[in-house]
Amino acid sequence: xxxxxxxxxxxxxxxxxxxxxxxxxxxxxxxxxxxxxxxxxxxxxxxxxxxxxxxxxxxxxxxxxxxxxxxxxxxxxxxxxxxxxxxxxxxxxxxxxxxxxxxxxxxxxxxxxxxxxxxxxxxxxxxxxxxxxxxxxxxxxxxxxxxxxxxxxxxxxxxxxxxxxxxxxxxxxxxxxxxxxxxxxxxxxxxxxxxxxxxxxxxxxxxxxxxxxxxxxxxxxxxxxxxxxxxxxxxxxxxxxxxxxxxxxxxxxxxxxxxxxxxxxxxxxxxxxxxxxxxxxxxxxxxxxxxxxxxxxxxxxxxxxxxxxxxxxxxxxxxxxxxxxx
Numbered sequence: 481x482x483x484x485x486x487x488x489x490x491x492x493x494x495x496x497x498x499x500x501x502x503x504x505x506x507x508x509x510x511x512x513x514x515x516x517x518x519x520x521x522x523x524x525x526x527x528x529x530x531x532x533x534x535x536x537x538x539x540x541x542x543x544x545x546x547x548x549x550x551x552x553x554x555x556x557x558x559x560x561x562x563x564x565x566x567x568x569x570x571x572x573x574x575x576x577x578x579x580x581x582x583x584x585x586x587x588x589x590x591x592x593x594x595x596x597x598x599x600x601x602x603x604x605x606x607x608x609x610x611x612x613x614x615x616x617x618x619x620x621x622x623x624x625x626x627x628x629x630x631x632x633x634x635x636x637x638x639x640x641x642x643x644x645x646x647x648x649x650x651x652x653x654x655x656x657x658x659x660x661x662x663x664x665x666x667x668x669x670x671x672x673x674x675x676x677x678x679x680x681x682x683x684x685x686x687x688x689x690x691x692x693x694x695x696x697x698x699x700x701x702x703x704x705x706x707x708x709x710x711x712x713x714x715x716x717x718x719x720x721x722x723x724x725x726x727x728x729x730x731x732x733x734x735x736x737x738x739x740x741x742x743x744x745x746x747x748x749x750x751x752x753x754x755x756x757x758x759x760x761x762x763x764x765x766x767x768x769x770x771x772x773x774x775x776x777x778x779x780x781x782x783x784x785x786x787x788x789x790x791x792x793x794x795x796x797x798x799x800x801x802x803x804x805x806x
């Protein structure tokens with residue numbers, strides 16, 4: 481059975497990388513009968529769009545460049561899949577890479593699935609620069625959500641990089657695709673909403689990674705720590721509301737959500753007292769008397785005087801230490 485695939489590339493100021501990214505797409509045509517490429521220029525101010533336009537002239541399958549005013553990656557991806565013809569969508573950021581045969585390997589799995597399966601995913605690996613050379617680095621990451629995707633999706637070991645997956649278009653239409661209000665952790669938000677709606681996740685296991693995530697020091701997730709934390713907390717709250725509404729908030733799930741809230745509380749303790757207090761209350765409502773996993777000193781102090789006061793002591797200590805250093 482033939483599977484129609486569309487590759488959607490949101491583009492914003494990615495001139496150093498985008499040609500290599502497109503080359504990794506062009507190498508995917510073997511074993512595929514229906515493949516198209518849609519690049520959405522999200523208001524780039526460098527020469528990214530010009531580089532893409534030149535590269536598309538040599539595309540071995542239908543390809544198009546769409547232009548929009550800058551609205552963020554979620555909006556650009558939505559514009560892309562809404563213009564696409566494929567029944568399955570491959571999202572590929574303009575600096576990441578598909579491994580040879582990625583789409584064909586996953587398409588074979590997609591062809592045998594029923595309509596309830598919304599996402600097919602595979603192993604992936606980071607791609608980093610060392611001594612001026614970019615290459616795969618670190619372990620091959622093999623997420624496996626098993627039969628409980630909501631539980632799996634909030635485990636860091638099961639993180640599915642967006643480009644490591646294919647998404648069934650029908651499920652994107654059903655849920656409206658990405659939430660365009662979000663610029664960070666928007667991929668996890670989409671996957672959680674799919675799982676909450678009953679969409680299935682299937683792993684296409686392979687011995688080698690099928691996707692490479694370029695790890696850059698200036699990536700959005702690293703440059704805006706607050707937005708990153710807010711995204712993690714937002715997704716945890718969505719899950720908490722869902723599990724409470726379905727009377728499915730087990731002890732294990734409450735503990736896992738509390739761990740995520742602890743991470744957010746640590747950040748807000750230094751930056752936003754109101755948000756810190758809100759998360760402490762959320763933790764106490766989930767797991768009364770919960771202790772943070774670490775650091776060990778904070779955990780020990782929390783056992784003695786409670787987490788709220790222990791974190792306040794730690795905050796004063798960090799500020800005093802910074803003052804001495806300055």
